[in-house]
Amino acid sequence: MEWVGDRAMTTPERVIERISLYRRLLDSLKGEGQATIFSHELAGLARGTATQVRRDMMTIGVTGSPAHGYRAQDLIDAIGLYLDSPEPEGVALVGIGNLGRAIMAFFQGRRPNLRIVAAFDVSPEKVGRVIHGCRCHPLDDLERVVREEGIRVGVVAVPASAAQDVADRLVRGGVRGLVNLAPVRLHVPPGVHTTHVDITMSLEKAAYFARQRAGRKEGEP
Amino acid sequence: MEWVGDRAMTTPERVIERISLYRRLLDSLKGEGQATIFSHELAGLARGTATQVRRDMMTIGVTGSPAHGYRAQDLIDAIGLYLDSPEPEGVALVGIGNLGRAIMAFFQGRRPNLRIVAAFDVSPEKVGRVIHGCRCHPLDDLERVVREEGIRVGVVAVPASAAQDVADRLVRGGVRGLVNLAPVRLHVPPGVHTTHVDITMSLEKAAYFARQRAGRKEGEP
Numbered sequence: 383m384e385w386v387g388d389r390a391m392t393t394p395e396r397v398i399e400r401i402s403l404y405r406r407l408l409d410s411l412k413g414e415g416q417a418t419i420f421s422h423e424l425a426g427l428a429r430g431t432a433t434q435v436r437r438d439m440m441t442i443g444v445t446g447s448p449a450h451g452y453r454a455q456d457l458i459d460a461i462g463l464y465l466d467s468p469e470p471e472g473v474a475l476v477g478i479g480n481l482g483r484a485i486m487a488f489f490q491g492r493r494p495n496l497r498i499v500a501a502f503d504v505s506p507e508k509v510g511r512v513i514h515g516c517r518c519h520p521l522d523d524l525e526r527v528v529r530e531e532g533i534r535v536g537v538v539a540v541p542a543s544a545a546q547d548v549a550d551r552l553v554r555g556g557v558r559g560l561v562n563l564a565p566v567r568l569h570v571p572p573g574v575h576t577t578h579v580d581i582t583m584s585l586e587k588a589a590y591f592a593r594q595r596a597g598r599k600e601g602e603p
Numbered sequence: 604m605e606w607v608g609d610r611a612m613t614t615p616e617r618v619i620e621r622i623s624l625y626r627r628l629l630d631s632l633k634g635e636g637q638a639t640i641f642s643h644e645l646a647g648l649a650r651g652t653a654t655q656v657r658r659d660m661m662t663i664g665v666t667g668s669p670a671h672g673y674r675a676q677d678l679i680d681a682i683g684l685y686l687d688s689p690e691p692e693g694v695a696l697v698g699i700g701n702l703g704r705a706i707m708a709f710f711q712g713r714r715p716n717l718r719i720v721a722a723f724d725v726s727p728e729k730v731g732r733v734i735h736g737c738r739c740h741p742l743d744d745l746e747r748v749v750r751e752e753g754i755r756v757g758v759v760a761v762p763a764s765a766a767q768d769v770a771d772r773l774v775r776g777g778v779r780g781l782v783n784l785a786p787v788r789l790h791v792p793p794g795v796h797t798t799h800v801d802i803t804m805s806l807e808k809a810a811y812f813a814r815q816r817a818g819r820k821e822g823e824p
Contacts, residue, residue: 395808395812398807398808398811398812399801399804399808402801402803402804402807402808403788403801403804406786406787406788406803407788410763410787427788428788429788465807465811466810467810467814471810471813471814473806473810479705479708480701480702480704480705480708481701481702481705481709483701484700484701484702484705485802487700487701488702488786488802488803489803489806492803493807496806496807496810534810534813534814534817535806535809535810535813536809537806542631557813558812558813558814558816558817559808559809559810559811559812559813559814559816560809561802561805561806561809563802565627565709566627566631567624567627567628567648567649567650573816574816575808575809575812575813575816576809577805577808577809579800579802579805580620580623580624581706581709581782581784581800582623582627582709582710582713583620583623583624584782584798584800585694585710585717585756585758585782586619586623586686586714586717587616587619587620587623587780587796587798588756588757588780588781588782588796588797588798589687589688589692589694589717589755589756589780590619590686590780591619591779591780591796592692592755592756592778592779592780592796593688593692593755593779593780595779595780595794595795595796596755596779
């Protein structure tokens with residue numbers, strides 16, 4: 383894998399985030415019937431720069447034409463090759479509360495090679511059921527199921543107090559990429575990637591900036 | 604407001620994110636009976652550096668003692684003064700699906716001055732009800748209710764296709780800070796802050812890095 387530019391070299395996560403976003407934007411443009419797109423257009427939608435878009439496209443091995451732009455389908459295909467697993471990748475979801483269910487409902491069928499294949503909960507009412515096409519197992523079976531199914535991606539959607547224990551079990555089972563939705567920082571070994579989706583922080587941040595901006599409007603420059 | 608250091612100057616969002624995280628960490632330390640903390644300890648928990656912690660603490664007006672560290676309660680109080688609204692701040696939630704309900708359940712009672720005070724949905728079964736202590740209104744009343752209640756913070760938890768329209772209505776009603784949970788980039792006027800909580804992107808990123816790391820383990824250095 384080659385990163386183009388020193389910024390990408392130091393923050394590969396940001397590159398992956400942008401590439402994931404480009405695909406979503408391109409999917410919706412294609413849905414609206416747009417077949418080609420210029421780097422500055424895509425940059426406008428993604429709130430980046432045209433240079434950054436072109437650099438990201440070089441990273442995934444696509445060059446556009448200055449006169450005609452990129453073919454949207456070419457970009458979507460190249461992003462798929464770069465970002466997606468060549469084989470179906472199973473995801474384990476731990477915690478089948480409202481948040482867990484929202485994620486199950488949202489993900490089923492959206493990416494053919496990224497599917498929630500096993501869910502876990504402590505509640506006896508949920509265990510043994512099939513929710514959104516996904517089998518619900520007792521939490522005690524977590525490591526065994528994750529290991530047997532070769533699952534490498536886990537979503538932690540349990541309360542804060544249980545999150546570290548769940549993460550430890552997922553990692554012991556073989557998970558190497560975690561999405562943490564619990565409002566707590568997880569400690570994982572060096573070989574494991576964690577993305578923290580921190581809704582509390584986002585809301586506190588939105589409230590802080592809303593106040594700053596409302597304040598500015600009422601008099602300050 | 605003063606930002607200490609040029610990094611904070613260029614990325615104030617990151618400072619707010621860290622300060623929000625410190626509070627969560629300090630709350631749990633306090634719960635475990637720890638009364639004082641050193642900058643390097645807090646840095647370890649927040650995965651930052653001691654220098655950064657000390658700089659962030661100067662931003663919120665707290666200085667620690669090299670010999671005794673910081674008093675946890677002093678930090679929690681100072682963070683509250685810096686981050687929280689001095690008066691109750693109402694939040695509007697749009698979309699009462701699984702994700703919306705998860706957010707309602709999670710937030711009620713957690714921050715005294717940041718409360719979801721109005722929820723909106725198109726579903727006649729939800730409108731008129733009180734869910735998790737919060738009144739559910741029809742979507743058509745969005746602008747009016749937001750304006751009348753002086754709400755400045757909004758959470759967008761609707762499907763992608765409806766998200767931009769909802770954001771436009773929130774902004775017209777007076778909202779200046781948005782948390783967007785829909786898998787689409789929102790366009791808002793310059794005076795409005797948006798935080799995108801992108802669960803799809805997080806999962807695609809976790810899967811990508813899980814694959815890279817699993818690959819490395821199986822042979823590469």
